[in-house]
Structures are given as C-alpha cells and as structure tokens.
Amino acid sequence: TQSTRPQRLLSAVQKNATRGDPRSVVKAIDHFCRHKEWAMNVGDEKGCILDSVVTEVNPHTVLELGTYCGYSTVRIASLLPPHAKLITLEFNPDYAAVARQVIAWAGLEEKVQLVEGASSDWIPKLKEQFGIQTFDLVFLDHWKDRYLPDTKLIEEFGLLRKGSVLLADNVICPGTPDYLEYVRSSPQYKSQYFKSHLEYTKVEDGLEKSVFLG
Ligand SMILES: CNc1ncnc2c1ncn2[C@@H]1O[C@H](/C=C/CNC(=O)c2cc(-c3ccc(F)cc3)cc(O)c2O)[C@H](F)[C@H]1O
Numbered sequence: 536t537q538s539t540r541p542q543r544l545l546s547a548v549q550k551n552a553t554r555g556d557p558r559s560v561v562k563a564i565d566h567f568c569r570h571k572e573w574a575m576n577v578g579d580e581k582g583c584i585l586d587s588v589v590t591e592v593n594p595h596t597v598l599e600l601g602t603y604c605g606y607s608t609v610r611i612a613s614l615l616p617p618h619a620k621l622i623t624l625e626f627n628p629d630y631a632a633v634a635r636q637v638i639a640w641a642g643l644e645e646k647v648q649l650v651e652g653a654s655s656d657w658i659p660k661l662k663e664q665f666g667i668q669t670f671d672l673v674f675l676d677h678w679k680d681r682y683l684p685d686t687k688l689i690e691e692f693g694l695l696r697k698g699s700v701l702l703a704d705n706v707i708c709p710g711t712p713d714y715l716e717y718v719r720s721s722p723q724y725k726s727q728y729f730k731s732h733l734e735y736t737k738v739e740d741g742l743e744k745s746v747f748l749g
Pocket residue numbers: 575576577600601602603624625626627630652653654655676677678679681704705708709733734
C-alpha cells in the first residue's frame with residue numbers, strides 16, 4: 536500500500552537524524568519539507584520565533600493544540616526545563632502514530648504527553664486527568680476555525696493564569712480572523728504580531744503572541 540506523507544517524513548527522520556538529538560530531528564524535517572515534500576509544520580523561520588517565546592516564558596506546563604507530525608512538539612520540548620510537561624492534542628490516529636515515533640526518535644518521551652483526541656473533549660478534562668492547574672504556554676496550530684472556540688473553552692475551564700501566553704500559528708495564512716480580532720480587542724489580552732513567512736515559502740504569515748492579563 537502507498538505510504539502517506541507523514542510516514543515519508545518519519546522515514547526521513549529515521550534515516551537522517553541522530554536518535555536522542557532533537558535539533559537533528561528538526562533539521563531533518565525541515566530539509567525534507569524544503570527539498571522533498573512541503574508539509575504544514577511551523578517550520579524553521581517561524582520556529583525560531585517559537586523558540587524565542589518558549590525560552591522567554593520558560594514554561595513548566597505547555598498545551599499544544601494540533602500535534603500533526605510532532606515537529607513543533609519536538610522544538611518546544613527540547614527547550615523545556617527539567618520536570619516540565621508538554622501536553623499535545625491530536626485527534627487523527629495516523630498523525631498521532633507518526634508523531635509518537637518522531638518524539639521518541641528525539642528522545643523526548645519523558646517531557647511529552649501526546650493525547651489522542653479532540654481538543655473540545657479534552658480541554659474540559661485536563662485538570663482532573665493530568666493534575667494541571669494552569670498552562671504557562673499554549674501553542675495553537677490546529678484547525679484555524681477552532682482557535683477561538685478552544686481559547687474560550689480554555690478560559691472557561693480556568694486553565695490560564697495572569698501572565699499565561701497564547702502563541703498562535705498561521706494568523707495570516709491560512710488566517711484566523713475571528714481569533715485575531717478577539718485577542719487584539721479583548722481587555723484580557725496584550726497581543727503582539729510576529730511577522731514571518733509561511734513555512735518553506737515566501738508567502739507572508741506570522742505568529743500572534745497574546746499574554747493573558749487575568
Ligand atoms: C478541533 N480539534 C482538534 N483536536 C485535536 N487535533 C486537531 C483538532 N483540529 C485539528 N487537529 C489536528 O491538528 C492538525 C491540523 C492542523 C491544521 N493546520 C493547517 O491547516 C495549516 C495549514 C497551512 C497551509 C497554509 C497554506 C496552504 F496553501 C496550505 C496549508 C499551514 C499551517 O502551518 C497549518 O497549520 C492535524 F492535521 C489535525 O488532525
């Protein structure tokens with residue numbers, strides 16, 4: 536049977552990256568996506584902005600919405616302090632299976648909890664299931680029309696504290712207009728746009744960083 540693009544991406548990691556070396560996993564995926572097959576990872580250019588926000592926040596609890604192949608999961612987890620936890624939600628079992636192997640190749644299983652299921656089902660259960668009080672950082676990279684409803688769900692279930700940071704991918708391309716309007720106009724957020732480009736292309740895209748003011 537034909538392989539899928541995520542399976543071919545995983546093969547490229549297993550062929551070209553060093554086990555236990557997260558940066559080599561990131562490089563192998565970026566090389567594959569730039570020279571072989573484009574894939575919707577946050578990529579190297581926006582990935583540097585992601586890295587700088589993670590480093591600045593130095594989070595002990597991170598929530599990622601939309602694991603896909605685990606590229607941003609690996610980027611984030613490789614920068615976390617010891618004992619920090621990253622929970623990543625992915626409802627496509629085929630993507631989840633690939634992501635688990637990418638995360639394992641990077642040697643980051645200890646820091647990452649990949650939960651197979653829908654954000655709307657799981658956000659209400661994260662406190663009780665994982666003993667989480669609040670998230671220091673939330674990375675939104677799943678269906679673009681779900682950023683706003685899931686942000687409201689995250690607020691509703693008390694998962695943010697004063698200073699929690701939301702970082703959203705693709706606010707220009709494909710675009711998340713309702714989310715952007717919300718975080719930029721709400722008195723509960725201080726928002727900042729980081730201009731960049733759509734992964735592996737010259738098309739404009741960017742990340743929106745929004746600090747919850749409580
Ligand atoms: C809704 N709740 C969910 N719960 C758990 N997992 C979920 C949920 N929703 C989706 N997933 C899971 O999260 C992932 C979804 C990523 C979607 N990402 C994009 O569409 C996306 C698209 C482009 C893009 C830009 C230009 C162009 F010409 C073509 C594509 C660029 C990007 O960086 C993106 O992130 C995964 F696939 C899905 O199973």
